[in-house]
Amino acid sequence: MREVLLVGLLMMTGSCWQSVELLAAENLVGKQTMESYEIWCDGELIGQGTAEVLGDSTADAIWMLFRTVNLRVITSQASSSSADTDTAPLEIHGAIELRTSTAGRAACDQLALLPTTDGWRVHPADVLRCALVRNDTSDHDAANRTLGKTAPLPRRSIVIAHRGASGYLPEHTQASACLAYGLGADYVEQDVVLTKESVPIVLHDIHLDTVTDVAIQFPNRARPDGRYYALDFTWDEIKTLQVHERTAHKRNLDGTWNPVFPERFPVGKSSFRLSSLSEMIELIQGLNHSTGKRVGIYPELKHPSWHRKQGYDLSKVTLQMLTEFGYRDHGDAIYVQCFEPEELKRIRTELKSELPLIQLIDSDHDGDQLWSPAGLAEIGRYADAVGPSLERIFTVAADGQVNYNPHVATAHSVGLVVHPWTLRTDSLPDNVTSTDKLMEIIRHADLDGFFSDFPDRTRF
Numbered sequence: 001m002r003e004v005l006l007v008g009l010l011m012m013t014g015s016c017w018q019s020v021e022l023l024a025a026e027n028l029v030g031k032q033t034m035e036s037y038e039i040w041c042d043g044e045l046i047g048q049g050t051a052e053v054l055g056d057s058t059a060d061a062i063w064m065l066f067r068t069v070n071l072r073v074i075t076s077q078a079s080s081s082s083a084d085t086d087t088a089p090l091e092i093h094g095a096i097e098l099r100t101s102t103a104g105r106a107a108c109d110q111l112a113l114l115p116t117t118d119g120w121r122v123h124p125a126d127v128l129r130c131a132l133v134r135n136d137t138s139d140h141d142a143a144n145r146t147l148g149k150t151a152p153l154p155r156r157s158i159v160i161a162h163r164g165a166s167g168y169l170p171e172h173t174q175a176s177a178c179l180a181y182g183l184g185a186d187y188v189e190q191d192v193v194l195t196k197e198s199v200p201i202v203l204h205d206i207h208l209d210t211v212t213d214v215a216i217q218f219p220n221r222a223r224p225d226g227r228y229y230a231l232d233f234t235w236d237e238i239k240t241l242q243v244h245e246r247t248a249h250k251r252n253l254d255g256t257w258n259p260v261f262p263e264r265f266p267v268g269k270s271s272f273r274l275s276s277l278s279e280m281i282e283l284i285q286g287l288n289h290s291t292g293k294r295v296g297i298y299p300e301l302k303h304p305s306w307h308r309k310q311g312y313d314l315s316k317v318t319l320q321m322l323t324e325f326g327y328r329d330h331g332d333a334i335y336v337q338c339f340e341p342e343e344l345k346r347i348r349t350e351l352k353s354e355l356p357l358i359q360l361i362d363s364d365h366d367g368d369q370l371w372s373p374a375g376l377a378e379i380g381r382y383a384d385a386v387g388p389s390l391e392r393i394f395t396v397a398a399d400g401q402v403n404y405n406p407h408v409a410t411a412h413s414v415g416l417v418v419h420p421w422t423l424r425t426d427s428l429p430d431n432v433t434s435t436d437k438l439m440e441i442i443r444h445a446d447l448d449g450f451f452s453d454f455p456d457r458t459r460f
Ligand code: CA
Pocket: 189, 190, 191, 300
């Protein structure tokens, strides 16, 4: 029966490599031990072996455990079933269960393995996908494992309007937010910085000069670096500024602007203003009232450590305002974003917020640390979501081959939903030839949502 099953399984082996990795357990952390395990498929034992655990952190332990897996029972059938037996992965489908002696159990519906000289092993690049049911739940109560985070959020497929419908109208204006709402966005994003008197306003940069005419209206108010900081202006002053499509922060010598996206809304046409955060929330909540929809807000705390050095507490002020507007609980239609891990931890612990938090992950070295098994396991302790840059999700080679990053599944395995940024139909990723192709790639990336400048053209 076992041989029949295994031959049947091997018939499913092919080019459709699907990365899968099994989730291990925290009670192995810090120990050097051998863990025995069994793999069952549709009620049949199909493999067993041992795995060495050497990790000194939760994620390392998870990683090491399955880098050393060896299956003992399916080698010979594999070698006679395929033309490229040396390298062909074995993909198993069915009700798969991993049973370990001490770590716990994990379940999944597919499992991919690579042949080795003495058996099979899960590929090092495989990812965590299976939901672990631990043998010992007493040590893994959510309150002990996390920094005040409640249960994982359910997975959905949402479109977050990035700075509103910023592909069509100047970013972060009420016009841009309204259009995003009308185009069916699930959430509308607000970047948040403070004014001189600590009013939270919706603005992407700590500077005003890339999206407003501040240099014309207040030519003597730049700091020595030549930039105009929102923190140096009162809200009454900022309200007078004309907002335009994003440009380089200095005008050209002939007085014309140098737009970042020349095909977007013409710079200097019509009339737009910045909004305070309270105005923007009132707009979204007002539209929710008049339409009966439940569109969410998606505020980002911009450079909180910089604000603190200037003597301002961006997070505290913003969270107080969110509370006043009724955003208090984990299930509310809101995500709070930030690039700074320590600030998100502070929001969870010191400021005791239960709002859904998203750890943004840039494409730099710090981002590399976060976008790793160890980094994601740590993020899973305090946040609900990760927002990596798009190139961390997939890359496309010159010949069109799409390479998906395994850590989307790693994030899912530690209870994080994944909302990457940013889809732009007028600025496609390298070697992606059309918006249709981009969306085809996105639909296969197993995402839970994404930020888009064009919320109507990037639904998935
Ligand atoms: Ca943002």
